[in-house]
Amino acid sequence: MKEEKKKYWKSIVLFSLFFICFIIRGCSPSKDIHQIERDKDQEFDKGSGIYFSSISEKKTMDLAKLCKVWGVVKYYHPEVISGDVNWDYELFRVMPYILEEDSDVNLILYEWVHSLDSKTLFGDIDQQYQFPEDYIQLSPSTDWCKDEKYLGKDLSLELSSLLDSNISERENAYVSFKDDSPYPFMENENSYPSMKFDDTGYRLLSLFRYWNIIEYYYPYKAVIGEDWDQVLLEFIPKFIHGSDYESYLLTIAELTTRIHDSHAYLMGKNGNVISNYFGMYRIPVNFVEIDNQIVISKIIYKCGLEIGDIVLKVGDKDIDEILENRRKYISQSREDTGSLLFLDLFRTHEKNTDVTVIRKGKTIDVNVKGSQKDINVGVDTKSQEIEDGKIYYINAGLLKKGEIDKIMKKWWNTKGLIVDLRNYPSSPLTYELVKYLIPYEKEFVRMSFPNRAKPGEFYYLDPFVSGKPKETNNEILDDEVYKGKLVILINEHTISQGEFATMSLRNTENSIVLGRPSAGADGDVRLFTLPGNIRSTISGFGVYYPDKKPTQRIGVQPDIYMVPTIEGVREGRDEFIERAIEIIKESF
Structure with a gap:
């Protein structure tokens, strides 16, 4: 059965290998008519309510930690994967607490993640998605989840347990897969076309989304020649400092250059x-x-x-x-x-x-x-x-x-x-x-x-x-x-x-x-x-x-x-x- 799956996947690859998305200027993600739970959350549709233009080095590091925790939960937690939680809006709910001057960031993040419904039982990984060591091209960069000095014991244990969730059904996840195709699809991400470009919360959401896509779904992360964690620390102030569309677009453009990929194109709000x-x-x-x-x-x-x-x-x-x-x-x-x-x-x-x-x-x-x-x-x-x-x-x-x-x-x-x-x-x-x-x-x-x-x-x-x-x-x-x-x-x-x-x-x-x-x-x-x-x-x-x-x-x-x-x-x-x-x- 496993060999048949491989043959099927290879035929899928051959069929669509050379499809270049950037050519189709009118391309936009298709949306399922069925409304899932996260789409019912409309609290921040008109704005995140988070506005600031400068940040200390300490708070930059705290936001970087938030980004990393938000990302691992986004892709590993069963409640987020199922589509029951609007994880973008959850970011806006927790960020003000992280930004408080004397906040206990690890405790805030632990209580935030722990509050999610984890009733879904974690299971052993499907044999279809277990691969011999010599078949692994890239391993997850998630060792930091086990660093109690960095996260504190409670948050570290909470995140470490998520790494064994082994969820292969991802129809409603932010990154989904169609049938047995090996291709990842990111069409479940909300584009927020009415975003106000001085909204610091949404600007940071953009950075966090991009950073984690590269962290978890970019095959060439090991050869970009950059310390991806340091890139995050560098760009948090850059995304915060701007307040208009041009500064926002150019900051994203600059970020795309840091993965050193000639396939990395950027199209603005009007498709240009x-x-x-x-x-x-x-x-x-x-x-x-x-x-x-x-x-x-x-x-x-x-x-x-x-x-x-x-x-x-x-x-x-x-x-x-x-x-x-x-x-x-x-x-x-x-x-x-x-x-x-x-x-x-x-x-x-x-x-x-x-x-x-x-x-x-x-x-x-x-x-x-x-x-x-x-x-x-x-x-x-x-x-x-x-x-x-x-x-x-x-x-x-x-x-x-x-x-x-x-x-x-x-x-x-x-x-x-x-x-x-x-x-x-x-x-x-x-x-x-x-x-x-x-x-x-x-x-x-x-x-x-x-x-x-x-x-x-x-x-x-x-x-x-x-x-x-x-x-x-x-x-x-x-x-x-x-x-x-x-x-x-x-x-x-x-x-x-x-x-x-x-x-x-x-x-x-x-x-x-x-x-x-x-x-x-x-x-x-x-x-x-x-x-x-x-x-x-x-x-x-x-x-x-x-x-x-x-x-x-x-x-x-x-x-x-x-x-x-x-x-x-x-x-x-x-x-x-x-x-x-x-x-x-x-x-x-």
């Missing part, structure tokens, strides 16, 4: 991404970073800049200052990547802006015209034959459904294939192309998912495979696989599905991965809301190599590292494709 803060206009160009210089690589609309221009300033700000500002609010798995960074580096508030560039060795100022049209940062070279039909180039971002089969039948006898994954794939190559390249099914990736019965724990599924299926009706595949050289092109724009496809394709025996490291953000995107109808996303499950080596924040590493040259950019050459052709011709 954080990008609009940087300006409504974009300079319609693409750029590439070469030797720590921003070099214009493509002119999308005529604007005054030229290919090969090295950008020094936009308006009165140095390009390094602009980069630092963008990175403060745009999350990146790696500092040299991040799709929003590429889209928003050249955002401006004015349609016409002076840009200082180095052009042909001279420093000049150019009055540049911005645009409100969408900008595509991808490679637009069409799939085509090269070298008199000896090589075929595939642009993964321009593929149409069913085109892979047609390409492989027509170009079966070529000496080499170039697969360009510098674009986001428009068609899944992971399995469709690889069945022509690898003569048998071969492991290429492992994934990890949250244990629904034990928040904070993530477990590995068995490895996924790609390659020639054991049984096939495809006449080309009956006796052989493609024999030519395979060169896979990647760079900092290769993200998510592109990284997943690269991991599969590079299993081909006669393959080379060429370019720069990929973005280091893989795993299906999970969407959740924060108070004020703010929406954010994170990578929702872990993606690893079969030997469990990580990809997050590291990226897929090329076999041959390559950086374009400024000369090549100025001449309009695609040096990646040129080098790929050379590699294939060397194998003739």
Whole structure:
């Protein structure tokens, strides 16, 4: 039965692996018509009643403790999981007592948690959710619950007992699961669209909600490179200090950067991404970073800049200052990547802006015209034959459904294939192309998912495979696989599905991965809301190599590292494709 469950889950994963929530601007959590008990609690619908603008170091630490206790109870206590308690509003009820100058915080928290109805019997964990030690990718960070010095004996015992609740049925929980799907859903969170942005209680609720989602439902918590407890202490004063929408949104944006995940997008109350803060206009160009210089690589609309221009300033700000500002609010798995960074580096508030560039060795100022049209940062070279039909180039971002089969039948006898994954794939190559390249099914990736019965724990599924299926009706595949050289092109724009496809394709025996490291953000995107109808996303499950080596924040590493040259950019050459052709011709 357990093996059947695993197979079912894997089919679910394959079906929805590459669904990207941030694309669907109109996405909003669906609500069950049935009203559960917590929805009947309306005491704080018009505001938390908690307002203050400064806080002492002692009270910051007390609020951090409140956040952690609130979080573990939120995800482990049976009464909260059942939907009988509005745990957001319970936060507002207890917070004023915590904020009192000489309050006994541990006693207040103990009495608060102890007052909840714990009649629901805790049980042994369902065998389905018990995993061998070598299947555990991430364990809960809940040892602090057993620290009597930190919590006091009574509160420590109360919280420690919760850790054995082992509840797998979570339909009404703040994080739920559908049927046997391993995916977590956060649609039961209230978005509070009428929030007043000077309401300190609601601002702190936003921080507490985000912090605990990362604490318990983020697969990459161990590699964010931050002390997550210290991040909480740092951001409590930041969330308290602001009093308007802009300060609130930007503080959340800054918080998202601390998980270092290029899947972490932020959308404001009107559905607009954080990008609009940087300006409504974009300079319609693409750029590439070469030797720590921003070099214009493509002119999308005529604007005054030229290919090969090295950008020094936009308006009165140095390009390094602009980069630092963008990175403060745009999350990146790696500092040299991040799709929003590429889209928003050249955002401006004015349609016409002076840009200082180095052009042909001279420093000049150019009055540049911005645009409100969408900008595509991808490679637009069409799939085509090269070298008199000896090589075929595939642009993964321009593929149409069913085109892979047609390409492989027509170009079966070529000496080499170039697969360009510098674009986001428009068609899944992971399995469709690889069945022509690898003569048998071969492991290429492992994934990890949250244990629904034990928040904070993530477990590995068995490895996924790609390659020639054991049984096939495809006449080309009956006796052989493609024999030519395979060169896979990647760079900092290769993200998510592109990284997943690269991991599969590079299993081909006669393959080379060429370019720069990929973005280091893989795993299906999970969407959740924060108070004020703010929406954010994170990578929702872990993606690893079969030997469990990580990809997050590291990226897929090329076999041959390559950086374009400024000369090549100025001449309009695609040096990646040129080098790929050379590699294939060397194998003739």
